[in-house]
């Protein structure tokens with residue numbers, strides 16, 4: 001056979017590299033505010049240190065949103081153009097409750113345990129629960145509506161659904177509640193959760209959110225259920241013939257992705273202290289798509305990379321190129337797609353086997369004894 | 385042939401617009417037999433498999449499996465009832481490893497499909513089963529190769545492996561040797577024999593290679609233009625003048 005088969009190594013080793021990388025990432029991120037603080041000499045909640053915490057908060061949140069999107073398109077092969085509905089759904093669920101329900105409730109129903117006031121904690125837990133329920137509902141809505149559709153029709157219905165929600169949220173009839181076009185502003189947050197007053201707390205909460213989401217999603221995609229979702233991407237007909245119902249697994253993928261997107265939306269509305277229609281619009285979905293493609297579809301680390309790059313680009317390109325920055329970003333994006341067709345992480349995984357082989361060949365030049373040829377390329381597919 | 389009927393097609397028909405691909409076919413397949421279906425291209429063999437496995441609904445007629453009418457039952461339910469199917473056109477999970485392709489099929493039959501926070505690799509029973517099947521179809525050493533990178537012959541073995549891993553009572557083989565060179569065929573015959581006979585299973589085999597059909601099947605049904613032309617033992621079919629003139633004489637002249 002002309003081609004040497006590409007092999008995928010067992011699950012034995014690669015975990016270690018991942019674990020180390022993950023721990024290094026946590027350590028770096030946890031130390032960063034303090035390092036900046038030392039270097040710049042400004043306080044933790046002011047100046048450059050505060051600014052960079054803000055940038056990273058946005059990155060942490062968008063990374064989770066991008067991972068949740070990749071669960072759909074990269075792992076499940078489910079090309080949804082309405083994923084922003086989950087993100088915005090979580091944001092609005094949080095914003096609406098915190099603005100219109102929580103303040104009065106806190107005033108009228110103080111919940112005390114001895115001398116400690118638990119009211120805010122209870123309120124936040126209730127709101128979190130509602131955000132989760134809304135996310136599940138949005139996921140189910142998409143799964144059920146698109147159940148029998150495929151290809152272009154499927155993509156269209158997901159776009160139509162999220163656009164419908166976008167229009168509803170923007171409608172002037174709801175102005176009193178949602179702020180219509182302008183969005184929902186003035187969400188009241190407890191002081192400790194207020195990103196202006198206590199940015200470091202929000203920083204660590206969102207960092208934890210990213211880490212926990214990554215670990216949970218990694219588990220999920222390697223669980224029996226996750227593996228079947230990947231099989232759904234690969235070959236729906238064959239999946240059916242060995243006894244799996246594709247609709248069931250697509251629904252699970254939709255709901256799980258929606259939960260993480262909804263939570264990301266909630267944190268985004270905490271970070272901005274607002275929820276805006278843009279968060280539900282196709283622009284937001286496309287952002288996640290761009291992050292996923294840049295980083296590497298079908299991987300979890302890829303979207304994290306993608307979110308980081310996107311955040312950096314948004315920041316620096318504006319100062320470098322002014323209002324033209326999206327144009328430059330567009331060109332850069334095209335170049336990335338051309339040169340790294342599987343994204344940064346995907347292409348790395350494909351090529352690192354070749355790199356290793358290259359090093360081996362190089363080393364062989366310097367070793368005298370002729371080793372038995374073991375042409376075993378450790379290449380991996382861009383998936384998983 | 386005193387064995388019980390395992391699957392039965394009753395007046396089964398399938399029309400694609402004006403074309404009647406399967407035309408009023410009635411067929412009984414008995415337990416523990418290898419029942420071959422032969423016929424020229426376009427005879428309706430694959431379509432008949434699609435009806436038996438539930439890929440498409442029949443235009444009319446019924447399918448009875450283990451005594452129950454399964455005409456309206458979905459393909460995934462049929463898989464759980466014990467119907468397995470391999471495809472004429474290789475139908476695998478291309479970007480997954482050989483092991484994962486087969487492991488997925490083994491997992492499908494278990495009760496752990498909805499464990500979302502356990503690692504799939506910790507369910508040894510499915511990996512063990514997959515490795516057993518890999519041994520049966522002769523893909524040892526290829527576990528970590530991506531399915532799409534296998535040479536054709538091994539893809540065909542994987543195709544069978546995926547079906548076998550579900551441990552079906554009834555195996556539907558749709559031209560398992562399709563596209564294979566003659567040297568690779570005996571290997572495949574052995575696999576089929578081993579799987580069916582060793583486990584006392586039942587198989588329907590659609591195949592073009594007459595030597596293979598004659599040597600391993602108990603019953604042969606001849607189809608032509610959607611209809612059943614003849615049915616009998618290999619000996620009877622080989623000596624059936626109608627079959628010989630209408631069909632075997634042209635296509636398999638050198639063998640009949």
Ligand SMILES: Nc1ncnc2c1ncn2[C@@H]1O[C@H](COP(=O)(O)OP(=O)(O)O)[C@@H](O)[C@H]1O
Nearest residue numbers: 400403405423424425426427428429430431432
């Ligand atoms: N999905 C389909 N749509 C339309 N025509 C089909 C379809 N599947 C099969 N046919 C037609 O039905 C006839 C029988 O095909 P098939 O069952 O594949 O025959 P065989 O497997 O015996 O070669 C052929 O004429 C084929 O073109």
Ligand SMILES: [Mg+2]
Nearest residue numbers: 429430431472
């Ligand atoms: Mg056919």
